[in-house]
Amino acid sequence: MEKGKNYLLGVYDDEDVLMDAVGKVRGAGVKIKEVYTPFPIHGLDTALGYEYSNLPTMSFIYGMTGTITALSTLIWMLGFDWPMDIGGKGNIPLPDFIPITFEFTVLLAAHGMALTFCIVSNLAPWNYKPKMLDPRSVDDKFVMAIDLDNNKLDKAALESLLKSSGAVEVNPKLVE
């Protein structure tokens, strides 16, 4: 959240009401800054017009990096750098390389994705005091934040729009 902004918070207490409200508010041409919910609501991201996350694609790229790194390292180590004659067997037994290649693929795909998620969502242990617009949004309330400085409608019109969409409370909030 940027600093020194005026928000109007619509507080809802039911996920279905919220989903309808998102459609209503967006239908009225109002830009929703963000919605805060205590649990994931399927379809809320598309209702808000968010693109589906690129994280799975990133995970695939990390995974492929792992596959290529592991396989090429194994082939280089046992095949070229220090080949050993074990009973006259070949130095590059590909089936034997499957387990480690697979594990390394998963290792990079999972950790790379988790780390990217933390970076893009600004999640880190030192970020222990986040700006919560309404602390009840991690408990049982659904909070729709509308940027007052960046919307065509004035405050009174927005308030009545949120109320009519089923908000149980409408609160102004100044983020310093």
Next chain:
Amino acid sequence: MSSVTSSVRTPLVTGGKKAKDVTNDICKQVEGAPTTSWYIAMGISLITLGFGTFCLGSLWWEGLGLWGLNKTVGWSWDITNFVWWVGIGHAGTLISAVLLLFRQKWRTSINRAAEAMTIFAVLCAATFILAHMGRPWMAHWALPLPNAYGSLWVNFNSALVWDVFAISTYLTVSLVFWYIGMIPDFATIRERATGIRRVIYGSLSFGWTGSAKDWSRYEAVSLVLAGLSTPLVLSVHTIVSMDFATSIIPGWHTTIFPPYFVAGAIFSGFAMVLTLMLVTRAVFKLEDYITLEHIESMSKIIVLTGSIVGVAYITEFFIAAYSGVPYEKYAFINRAFGPYWWAYAAMMSCNVISPQLFWFRKVRRSIVVVFILSIVVNIGMWFERFVIICTSLNRDFIPSSWTMFYPTMYDVGVYLFTFGFFFTCFLLFAKYFPVINMAEVKAIIKSSSGNKESH
């Protein structure tokens, strides 16, 4: 929510809970002072851990000679316990990943604790890997690090090296999966806390705010991590089974091992989840979240996997007879009728016969019986690994080297170490972390709770 629940289907969360009740019920445990029973359990765990630490320390100081191993039986309790703990760990991933992919909503109440169990169990398993090396300060030799010791790189053809990669990947990926799932719940606790607790839980929550954008990414991450963990968990126990199956010891050299071990792992893991959850449920009064339906579902998985394991035992025996290989035949006759017949009998009765009781609905819904059977299954699965490992080794190719294995105090002590460690970790988890995934339970509560007026 858009999903429709039939009125004939029993609710997943009972007691007409609302989101606020979920927060209060789960946070109560985290916020309140530890109870007397918690202190008593913690005391017992710490005493066990203390004795175990003495045994493990002595083992590392004096050497592996303190164990009852001999030239013939070179692996016994160490690897038995290792496989046992890894197997237990697998249920956590199965619940959190496989059941997520199958959209089984009943997993939401139990996945958190089951995943915690996974991580602690894998750490216990890793203890035996380090312990059986004898010289744990040289554990890095299992990694392909540049060195000057002769053959430059580790032998990547060895199943034991695969194991190092498999177990470490499994441990860290499970840890990440578990932790990411807890971030939103830590945020819930953070907003209720004050003072230093607010800073600690704030830090643990990574500054989560619950915005729709973050939830969208969170869902994407959970789904992909579940998709990665599912083949991972199968690969880990497959590789564990290859520690045996890629050798040429009769009784180990078996192609049936990977599926047989995976089924056994799920079997023992679910039994351990039941053991732990039945206690957690009673102590923390979570009967509305972990209902008889959950217990019944887990019992059904136990009867399924127990039967798969049973079929595997019989198949092994049949193939040994059918193969015409005298060594293979002897290994199996020795298992069932040799000096360790009692271990084989314990394995058969605990793993094949006892879970068949779960065919009866009355049994599946009786908490006492389920609790006893879950412990019986875990005893049986310990004997399974002991039978596979010890009875295959104790009758060598040369009769002059035939011998028995007798555990010493240090074999028992290191096993106790892992019990102490496991329960200490689990008790700390149960007290200071949210034992039930609040966010996910809140997400299913409307569509499938007993709260009818919200429909």
